[in-house]
Amino acid sequence: MTTHSRLPQERHLATEIPGPRSRELLARKQAAVPGGIGTTLPVFVTRAGGGIVQDADGNSLIDFGSGIAVTSVGNAAPRVVERVRRQVEEFTHTCFMVTPYESYVQVCEKLNELTPGDHEKRSFLVNSGAEAVENAVKIARHATGRQAVVVFDHGYHGRTLLTMTLTAKNLPYKHRFGPFAPEVYRMPMAYPYRWPTGPERCAEEAAAQTIDAIEKQIGAENVAAVVIEPIQGEGGFIEPARGFLPRILEFCRANGIVFIADEVQTGFARTGKMFACEDEGIVPDLVCTAKGIAGGLPLAAVTGRAELMDAVHVGGLGGTYGGNPLACEAALGVLETIEAERLVERAEHIGSVMLPRLRALAERHDVIGDVRGRGAMIAIELVEPGTKKPNPAVTAEVVRRCHAQGLVVLTAGTYGNVLRFLPPLVIPDHLLEEGLGILEKAFSEI
Template sequence: MSALEQTRHLATAVPGPKSQELQARRSAAVAQGVSSTLPVFVTRAGGGIVEDVDGNRLIDFGSGIAVTSVGASAEAVVRRASAQLADFTHTCFMVTPYEGYVAVAEALAELTPGDHAKKTALFNSGAEAVENAVKIARAYTGRQAVVVFDHGYHGRTNLTMALTAKNMPYKHSFGPFAPEVYRAPLAYPYRWPTGADNCGPEAAEAAIDRISTQIGAENVAAIIIEPVLGEGGFIEPAKGFLPALREFASAHGIVFVADEIQSGFCRTGQWFACEDEGIVPDLITTAKGIAGGLPLAAVTGRAEIMDAAHPGGLGGTYGGNPVACAAALGAIETMKELDLNARAKRIEEVMKGRLTAMQEKFDIIGDVRGRGAMIAIELVTDRATKEPNPKATAALAKACHAEGLIVLTCGTYGNVLRFLPPLVIGEDLLNEGLDIIEEAFARI
């Protein structure tokens, strides 16, 4: 557990005077396109707490967007990364390799779904991983088209902006985008026109029909999907949707890519979210929770597909940095030792119980959903029409921030409050955070 005291404490208003001074400096020096959810400047973080320069200790329901699942200063991560820092910080794996990179690739081969032979390539960010998965799939199939889905998010590079569904803030004014990207309907249970029970098979039929008629299965290199959608609103595709897509991909020689960048590494109560319906992807992309806060990402998949790219075709100067690799091995060690899959399931039990009770009290809560420690509520103006309520969502987030609780918003319509607590958060802090959320609903 973190050495940082695991209690919420408000020494000043949030943000406090020192954070406000730093915010003025930031405004003068940092491009305005880089935004912040909550402008408090952090000095320490660990367990379920973030401490700022004014001495405020905030409860963390964000984990740096699902990154610090093991906490922001996990002992094994700090120990292994510090040891590696003392030895060397960089050689470039493409110039003179090192064992850490190989060890991470071996760990990913062990942990990811499927018992087939696997190989891995390491990168810096989730967007890089997705972009390289597309390169690998195109090299393997000799095809160009890539299929993605409504509400999906895959990154901020040019290609991954094309793959991403949401315009603002991710794509607006940044085009033109990469070609040969096609979007298909998603099985969004809460918003499916004929109801959640029909959603899985009907959405699968609609998606497969669109791929077959508008693109041609024989032209598709890859189908890319998040097994639980992140930025799009923590949407769990209706049961049967992912297996139908997986079967279709297999039947037509299409590389099936599970984008597990936000949902991976125990976040949903399993090592990877696609395991819930027994999906074995051809390629799986990972980042965020992989290295306890250090920048690292990976593409892991069937050895014959991963080997399709020619020597020198994959890589990058910093990809698989030795310090980040050491941190990843520390994060995986922590996940195993603390059984963070079980912790995630307990977080789900507590959060869904409390949030479902709130839904009965507050008509503004249209849907409670998610798995493990990846939980969300969708806010609406009217339950009958399900009209999105982004205004209330922003107000609730602001009210939580003022009380010392870090929460994030998301969703295509900006009307989803998402909760991503570190998997090591104490249950007392978890319940205190839920108390703050309930009090904010009562006020707003």
């Protein structure tokens, strides 16, 4: 795999992790930045590219995080850099709502073309995934004249007031930040590993329970939208049992409910499809995207059926920075890279490398209860051996050992017991294999 990175694609530990310079910078961070801004791995980055992150002490770490699925095409990807460099010399901002520019329209045209479904679509651009989800809910409420919004257990949708409400997990996202927004209703997630009657009955029973609760507790005629991640991200990379999403979509169609797919973490080739919805042929009414859309620049979008998007009055959508010209150029560079480098197929390849190694690891270590995911969005769930009781302590220890050996890994999950892997899609195979070796060694040492 060609990474086009100027950084040598090799792990190198010059100091302990974190090193003295990073520890010095961490002390400055603690004096200047609120404690509420946490840090997973306190190494201060100076360069990054391909599958490598280089820190202020000269350490080169293998990247299995991609800035939480943001730098999927690699950090400082050449097509992204070149487009942004050209744009920054021309102009950096006008506000699209004041004096527009072509790159914004180009990004929207590409999103309309690439998102699932061949119906007429519209897109508009904002700054973050949370903004995208919040605006999708606004559109659904405006278009339907209804208020209720249905979300799912273990879901994560952002940190604004409404998206905090949509998010399931209390700590760290919601604790003591209430009161929350009204008319949000949470339903059971089709979580195969933890479904009480087993994975075989999960899709059917979870869909039946959800539909029954909507009809009895809310009234389908009062529901504006169902908001769901095709694979839950922060909740633990939970793949809904197959058949669940189609059943929920069918119910939405029959009752005039807007189906909103939160593809913030799953979009842009991450799962081996351009969008995760495509795996079961789901065609959402509205799609929310962000993270991997612009190679690290802040950009997000809502794409949806023209009749829904056009229902909102002039001035009802927008924002000062939404669709900043630098971010739009970056997004066009990302889309060019995905196509030129065949990164959809590359994500499938990454999954074909990781999943067998992780399943073999699970056979050797009964602390691993489940291995799941698609493409380059893979996770393992850790439990107390012989049970399904979550094991966040061992999860934290594995992470600590991986970090010490120069492998950037992230956690997730409602119970803090999931290791999630989001390598850049351009990571070379030798780094992928080496990173898995570090992970295997960490388990063998515990």
